[in-house]
Amino acid sequence: MEPIKPPTPEDPPTQTVVDMIRDAARKNPQAEAIVHEDTRLTWAQLDKRINRVANALIGLGVARTDRVAVLAPNSARYAEIFLGGLRAGACLTPLSTMASSEALQKMLEDSGAKVLFLAQQYRPLVDGFLDQLNVQRVATDFQDPAFLDYETLLDDAQSADPMVQIDWSDPFNLIYSSGTTGTPKGIVHDHWMRAVHMERAEPSGYCDNARTLLSTPLYSNTTLVSFLPTMVGGSTAVLMSKFDARAYLALAQKERITHTMLVPVQYKRIMDVPDFDRFDLSAMRVKFSTSAPLRADVKQDVLARFPGKLIEYYxxxxxxxxxxxxxxxxxxxxxxxxxxxxxxxxxxxxxxxxxxxxxxxxxxxxxxxxxxxxxxxxxxxxxxxxxxxxxxxxxxxxxxxxxxxxxxxxxxxxRKKDMIISGGLNIYANDLELILLDDPDVTDAAVIGIPSEDWGETPLGLVVLRDQANRSEQDILTAANARLGKSHRLSGVETRDRLPRSSIGKILKRDLRAPYWAK
CATH class of the missing domain: 2.30.38.10 (Luciferase; Domain 3)
Structure with missing residues (x-):
């Protein structure tokens, strides 16, 4: 098919993201670039390690536009691999750590990745099929004779910039949209698209000694739209391997965080920390939210108690x-x-x-x-x-x-696919979820369509109750239906200890629906 031709921005980019980051390293050699746990890298140190990753990949036979896959938690090494792969001209393929083994195998086969960087904790997900793939393996944090060792690979590589020529239409990254079940779809972003994204860097303050705290995974576009502008701005990215609300607040206070990207479920958990108000978050300038709608009541709470601007992207x-x-x-x-x-x-x-x-x-x-x-x-x-x-x-x-x-x-x-058609009427699950979430005893809610002999399908509410709640499912149902029109009423309410979510906080409704439609 013909290439997709997006409209040209008013102020089109003149440099690729690779060139922008190269310039940032040259301008800010002694400034901090990456912070992760006990690792702190200056821009000069990061730049050298990026070069070594790039040269190591070229030495392994990776050519421009070849795919390089990563399956690992957030870390300084992950950042090096991502940026080094780009500097080699490769197309980064960050894999979801939430994916099943079957889905990961499909992703690696579909992408044709030349190299896989793998962390120890995710080996069980790929051990069953790696031998079937023609992919070079690099261990990021473990020793195994079947794998190349990450630090050894870098030690043997040159630290000079390989200066690979990159075209606007070259693939920048390949992100797979399915991380649980089903056939994965690989989304290709080219260097033009990513460079266009960088127009947000300066207006958002990423170029002004920003300190950006990222607690969502680097395989997610949610994270990249904040990580990459931070790097382009020559600022500092502070990475968390795993999100914990109280640990997030402690880190934000310690590192004097100015910017952050969070998903709605993280905002809710952060604001629910009992001693939230004791943390010094006065350095915060801008907080971003994306991946799912942030509830109005949570936005109000964030505006009232969490310093800095709040910007939501859809x-x-x-x-x-x-x-x-x-x-x-x-x-x-x-x-x-x-x-x-x-x-x-x-x-x-x-x-x-x-x-x-x-x-x-x-x-x-x-x-x-x-x-x-x-x-x-x-x-x-x-x-x-x-x-x-x-x-x-x-x-x-x-x-x-x-x-x-x-x-x-x-x-x-x-979501169009989440719309429930009951008796020929369209019911939007989100409308019913907002009613359930308005209940003071409900802390989380999802509404799904389940089979109905009379109506084809009917809405069912699945809720998580606060710890001290002592009301029954029928009580919650009665209160919700009293506020709903007759054609939109819930057929039932069931309680859950928690609702399944992806790593960026989206409720996995397909998983919730499956048991009811399998009967």
């Missing part, structure tokens, strides 16, 4: 439509995800593929200067993802439903 890993909510400047719009970002155009389309009237709910389709190249090796999936307006202009279909309010702020309804 968008997809594939790119296209992006909206921005500067929550502290629009406190009356906390129920929305903001307005289209500069250069972004969003249309709302109905089941017939036509745009819906103003104020009505439709599927969100968007275009912007930052759009993926396509799904790796799957032109068919890429074509299915595209919607064209009457002029033939390409928009990406999000699968999310929403409407614009009278001021042009986008209000999300639900």
């Amino acid at each position: 968008g997809l890993t594939e790119g296209g439509g992006v909206t921005v909510l500067v929550a502290d400047e629009t406190p009356d719009k906390l129920h929305t995800v903001g307005q289209p970002s500069p250069g972004t155009e969003i249309r709302l389309i109905g089941p017939d593929g036509q745009e819906v009237p103003q104020g009505e709910i439709g599927e969100i389709a968007g275009r912007s200067p930052a759009m993926m190249s396509g799904y790796f090796g799957r032109d068919d999936l890429t074509r299915d993802y595209i919607w064209r307006d009457e002029d033939g202009t390409v928009f990406f279909r999000s699968g999310d439903m929403g409407h614009f309010d009278e001021d042009g702020f986008l209000v999300l309804s639900d």
Whole structure:
């Protein structure tokens, strides 16, 4: 198929991210670049290690655009591998540590990765199939004769910059969208798209001695949209291997954190820390949120007690439509995800593929200067993802439903695939979830469609109750249904100890639905 041609930004980039980071290292040699536990690297140290990673990969036969995979927790080494792979001209393929062994095998086979960097704790996920793959293996934190040793590999490599020539259309990274079950889809971002993203770096303060705390995994685009601008800005990335709300607050205080990217479930857990107000977070300038809608009540709490600006991004890993909510400047719009970002155009389309009237709910389709190249090796999936307006202009279909309010702020309804069709009526699970979450005894909630002989499917509420709650499932159900119209009422409520979530906090509704539809 023809290449996707995103619109050109008003101020197009003139350097690749690789060049930007190269410049940052030259300008800030003694400044801190990476902090992870006891490891602290200056920009001069990081730059040398990036060069060694790049030269080591070239020595292993990795050519420009070849895929290099990583399966590891956040660490200084992960950052080196990611940036070093880019400097070698490779396409980074960070793998989800939440994926099943079957899914990981499909990802590695599909990507054709030349090299796999692997951490000890994830060996059980790949040991059953690695021998079937033609991939060179590097152990990042363990010894095994079947693997190359990371530090030995770097010691044997040159520390000079290989200065690999990179084209705008070269793949930057390959991120797989499925980390649990099913056939993974590889999302390709090219160097142009990532360079366009860097226009946010200076306005967001990443170029002003920022200290960015990242507690979501580096295999996630959620993390990369904050990690990469921090690196481009010559600032400091502070990495957590595993998120813990109290440990996060302690680290933010100790490291005088100025910037952070968090997902909604992390904000909720942080704000629920009993002694939250005892931590000194006065250095915080900007907090970002993405990956899922942040509830209005949580935004209010964050604005009231957590210093610094709060900015919410709505968008997809594939790119296209992006909206921005500067929550502290629009406190009356906390129920929305903001307005289209500069250069972004969003249309709302109905089941017939036509745009819906103003104020009505439709599927969100968007275009912007930052759009993926396509799904790796799957032109068919890429074509299915595209919607064209009457002029033939390409928009990406999000699968999310929403409407614009009278001021042009986008209000999300639900994922299209999560919409419940009961007796021919469309029920948006998100509307019911908000009612359940309004209950003071409910700390987490998900609504799914389950089979119904009478209605085809019917909504079921799954809730997590606060520790001291002593109300029954029927009590919660009765209270919720008293606030819902007859056609939208829940058929039942069931309690859970917790709801399954991905590593970036998204509720895994497919996992919740599976037992009911398998019966």
